[in-house]
Amino acid sequence: MSVTEPADETVTRIQELVNAALDHGNPYLPGDRSMEALRSIADRWRTPALPVVVAGEVSRGKSTLINALLGQRLLPTDFRPTTAAWTHIQHGPVFEVQATVKERDTQGRNTVTEYPFTTLEDFHVYGTVEGEARFADRHGTDARVLSLTVRTPAEFLSGGLEVIDTPGVGGLWAAHRQAALAALGRADAVIFVLKPGEPITAGERLFLAEAVERVESCIIVQTHSDLELDASDALAADMAKLTDAAEWEALLHDPERARRLCVLFDRVKAVSVSAENALAALESEGAVRRALLETSGIALLREVVQTEIVAHGEELHRRNVLRLVELVLRAVEERASDQISFLTDEGDAARAVEERRARIVRWVEHNGDLWRRDFDSDGKRTIGDMRKIADDRLLRLDREYGQKIPDLKPAEIEELVPRMMAEPEETLTEMV
Numbered sequence: 001m002s003v004t005e006p007a008d009e010t011v012t013r014i015q016e017l018v019n020a021a022l023d024h025g026n027p028y029l030p031g032d033r034s035m036e037a038l039r040s041i042a043d044r045w046r047t048p049a050l051p052v053v054v055a056g057e058v059s060r061g062k063s064t065l066i067n068a069l070l071g072q073r074l075l076p077t078d079f080r081p082t083t084a085a086w087t088h089i090q091h092g093p094v095f096e097v098q099a100t101v102k103e104r105d106t107q108g109r110n111t112v113t114e115y116p117f118t119t120l121e122d123f124h125v126y127g128t129v130e131g132e133a134r135f136a137d138r139h140g141t142d143a144r145v146l147s148l149t150v151r152t153p154a155e156f157l158s159g160g161l162e163v164i165d166t167p168g169v170g171g172l173w174a175a176h177r178q179a180a181l182a183a184l185g186r187a188d189a190v191i192f193v194l195k196p197g198e199p200i201t202a203g204e205r206l207f208l209a210e211a212v213e214r215v216e217s218c219i220i221v222q223t224h225s226d227l228e229l230d231a232s233d234a235l236a237a238d239m240a241k242l243t244d245a246a247e248w249e250a251l252l253h254d255p256e257r258a259r260r261l262c263v264l265f266d267r268v269k270a271v272s273v274s275a276e277n278a279l280a281a282l283e284s285e286g287a288v289r290r291a292l293l294e295t296s297g298i299a300l301l302r303e304v305v306q307t308e309i310v311a312h313g314e315e316l317h318r319r320n321v322l323r324l325v326e327l328v329l330r331a332v333e334e335r336a337s338d339q340i341s342f343l344t345d346e347g348d349a350a351r352a353v354e355e356r357r358a359r360i361v362r363w364v365e366h367n368g369d370l371w372r373r374d375f376d377s378d379g380k381r382t383i384g385d386m387r388k389i390a391d392d393r394l395l396r397l398d399r400e401y402g403q404k405i406p407d408l409k410p411a412e413i414e415e416l417v418p419r420m421m422a423e424p425e426e427t428l429t430e431m432v
Contacts, residue, residue, distance in 0.1 A: 096116065273300075
């Protein structure tokens with residue numbers, strides 16, 4: 001007679017809860033992100049893989065940070081997926097990449113094909129904006145990369161970690177934000193990247209809110225700490241904003257959720273690093289190498305990842321599943337309560353009908369032109385906001401580049417240029 005292990009019983013019980021949550025949610029929450037995440041994460045049991053999403057806005061240094069954690073210059077520092085694609089980085093004996101591409105065959109039908117390769121040159125073709133032209137030559141202008149899977153013999157990944165690099169979480173491309181949010185459904189932890197000298201944005205806070213609600217373990221990492229004298233103060237200010245209920249209530253207009261978020265963020269670890277110093281140490285020796293590694297803070301971050309994520313892999317996965325079950329059931333309860341209240345309370349139903357009738361009457365009285373005043377008002381406010389962003393950015397550009405360049409050597413200017421070239425896109429993202 002076989003004896004069922006307690007772990008097996010736990011998995012079975014959690015699976016029953018998941019199935020019940022999905023059954024309850026299907027009629028009320030079609031297409032809900034929590035439902036999709038629950039479906040994708042529920043069946044991943046007894047696997048050594050420990051997926052960690054690395055997310056952040058564009059030009060925050062995600063690629064440089066991942067390279068520093070891996071201890072190798074794997075991702076190009078200007079790594080920007082040409083589509084809303086994920087890049088999975090896993091442990092393997094040798095460097096190899098597999099690109100999953102959606103393209104048209106000779107009959108014009110859409111197909112999904114996997115292309116393996118073993119060179120960094122091909123990796124850049126499929127993974128960067130600079131490779132777009134060559135990618136189009138190979139696969140056609142309608143083709144797009146769905147995902148990239150990279151295997152590399154990095155010790156950081158040897159314990160089962162799988163890094164999922166995502167596009168920017170906000171800004172110009174809504175598809176990028178959706179891809180980053182969807183990746184949370186595959187993850188047991190998230191590393192969110194901030195940049196010193198730039199206060200945390202509303203878009204970053206909104207993404208982080210969803211991240212800590214869905215994922216049990218979240219680590220906030222401030223990159224490029226070597227570029228700002230007050231980097232630690234800036235990180236402390238960002239964390240203070242994330243644990244301030246008034247700040248969340250002003251952003252979300254939901255006092256109960258604001259309080260929940262403060263409790264969740266109070267447990268979040270925050271680390272300040274210089275990924276560039278960690279990478280520079282790879283090409284250095286002796287005392288210089290030791291000094292660069294010590295000032296980089298990358299050893300502390302690796303330790304936090306080990307203690308907060310790797311050491312609790314199976315436990316994190318179970319907590320994430322249960323948290324998603326709780327989110328789904330809470331949403332079902334709220335949706336069902338709203339419907340029941342509306343259908344059983346004649347007062348609520350009558351008020352809703354009367355409000356709709358009044359809006360129609362106002363619209364007719366103004367010949368459908370009621371929207372124009374609101375549009376003009378919003379337009380004026382938007383223009384004012386954009387001017388302020390532009391003025392602030394010009395001051396920062398002058399401080400970071402204009403005042404520094406005259407005193408720099410040619411090699412230092414050459415190193416500064418890639419960051420400077422990314423500024424226009426980042427500014428436009430902030431304006432949008």
